[in-house]
Amino acid sequence: MDSQKLAAEEPARRELGEPGAKTRRRGDSLETDILQAAWDELMVVGYSHLTMEGVAERAKTSKAVVYRRWHSRAELVIAAMIHHQPLMGGDVPDTGSLRGDILILLRRMSLRLEEVGAESIHGLMGEYFNEVPLVLYLRGRQPGAESMSVILRRAAERGEIDSAKVTPRIASLPADLVRHEILLTHAPISDATIVEIVDDIFLPLLRP
Amino acid sequence: MDSQKLAAEEPARRELGEPGAKTRRRGDSLETDILQAAWDELMVVGYSHLTMEGVAERAKTSKAVVYRRWHSRAELVIAAMIHHQPLMGGDVPDTGSLRGDILILLRRMSLRLEEVGAESIHGLMGEYFNEVPLVLYLRGRQPGAESMSVILRRAAERGEIDSAKVTPRIASLPADLVRHEILLTHAPISDATIVEIVDDIFLPLLRP
DNA sequence: CCAATTAAGATACGCATAGTATCTTATAAA
DNA sequence: TTTATAAGATACTATGCGTATCTTAATTGG
Incomplete structure (x- = not known):
């Protein structure tokens, strides 16, 4: 249809032990990685400077993959926060007073x-x-x-x-x-x- | 220097009684108008959809004029809020209890x-x-x-x-x-x- | 009252990012 | 082994920020 440059010449080897290794995460494994990346990005750049692009890059995937799961930046970050640690969770303290x-x-x-x-x-x-x-x-x-x-x-x-x-x-x-x-x-x-x-x-x- | 299109053909008549009237607000009068426009815009579109462009347009002026006085959207809106009404101001109630x-x-x-x-x-x-x-x-x-x-x-x-x-x-x-x-x-x-x-x-x- | 100065207002521009669409190809399922 | 799914790369549109440049109205001050 139009003059779109097709595919990448370099087939996107992610950093693993061996260069050239081709692997693709899917499903829960990928989802967890993205949530972790979102949390890390939040810690590093803060919410106001967090971008979907940045999260995708950190997770070594692409924006489209992120958008496929969360419809907005806010939704993603909330999920990442909950995934990282619920605010009130943990054992109930019992000191006796x-x-x-x-x-x-x-x-x-x-x-x-x-x-x-x-x-x-x-x-x-x-x-x-x-x-x-x-x-x-x-x-x-x-x-x-x-x-x-x-x-x-x-x-x-x-x-x-x-x-x-x-x-x-x-x-x-x-x-x-x-x-x-x-x-x-x-x-x-x-x-x-x-x-x-x-x-x-x-x-x-x-x-x- | 470059191929910039010069000036406007139409000399920007603002809506006054007579069309074609040329008038320019300055100083406090202009400032007040912009703050009012910012408040109105806030009420109409909400903060997340408020843009400097929108405020300028509503005040019938231009972005540059707004930026000359307030360095950011947030600064402008805070000024507009305070200009509109301080939160706690007003007479001190005295009901007897x-x-x-x-x-x-x-x-x-x-x-x-x-x-x-x-x-x-x-x-x-x-x-x-x-x-x-x-x-x-x-x-x-x-x-x-x-x-x-x-x-x-x-x-x-x-x-x-x-x-x-x-x-x-x-x-x-x-x-x-x-x-x-x-x-x-x-x-x-x-x-x-x-x-x-x-x-x-x-x-x-x-x-x- | 006129000349010089200031700043209003119009416009364009570069840049970042949101969100979408399209295409190839690795991976999983049948 | 074939087929279906979705990962990942990339391009694209749209929006809005913040800056810069230019003309000209309004003000100032001699």
Whole structure:
């Protein structure tokens, strides 16, 4: 039809042990590699400078392959974030006191959020606002992330708190405040801030 | 030097009463018009679809004129937001009770934030993260926006609250929670949510 | 009141990136 | 071994950013 230059002269040998090796990943293996590449690219250049081209290049594949699986930059990055590490996942802390448990939970959450970076989260929310998975991710509503309710139940059983005072809003309050702090400030949240949230706000609201 | 087509044949008559009228705005008048155009454009197309070209066109001027004053899209939009309406500004409510005052303050703030739109705020934060004015705007730290401390001082004088309990974090808590809610959810914040924040969280923390 | 200066407004351009389409060929399935 | 699928390379369109250049209206100041 038109003067399209056909194919490549060099048959695209990817860096393996032997040069000239021809191999093509497919399916899950390829998908995992792309998600990893997207995460790496996010860490290196940040969300605002992340391009589909860049991710494809890093994954040693091409844009078309990436677009075949994710329809936009935001979708890809959200998938990469979840693939890398859910925000709230992990074992439920059990130190024997509510204060100890929740400090562990909040520190873990803030480390993971800072790893992703507030900039990325804002970027995603800005161009992908009506999508659900991102908010689920942020709020830690992934399946298997019910740490907070487990901790609160145990604390109530120990008699540390008045379980009648535990509304959903209060249960999510500490995480909300940490999230808010990270989203609005550039510097990482200090441990003193986390302790303040727990000791001056959260615990006083729940004590019998 | 090169084959540049020179000038316009048509001398750019802007819509005034008489066609053919030649007039050029300058200085503050022009600046105000551009800020207004930027705000209008923000309302119509949203931040993610707002372009410098679009703003210039709406203001009936050209991109170059806009760039002469603001170095980026984000800078322009922040200026437009502040020009349109500071988040926390306005008279300090004085209903005679802390609860009444703070409800007014929070409702006002949430209306204004929703007018700007969470999407815009995320977009701005995403591409302009290290800039100070936006966070000042969001946190209501503009000069003349000390409503909250005035309200709290009056409440303390009336003996409604224990002023020893008022830490900076607790003082900003209600606004932080409203802001957080708006930034994370699509729908406008309900009045019940505002009341809940005040009655279940804020007031219990300050009562003697 | 006229000449010199400033900046508005029009336009073009280079560049980056999004997203799509097309083609060859390695890999998997039958 | 043949056939179907999709990986990977490449080209292409469209958009928008940010800059530069040029003309001319408006302002300033002697």
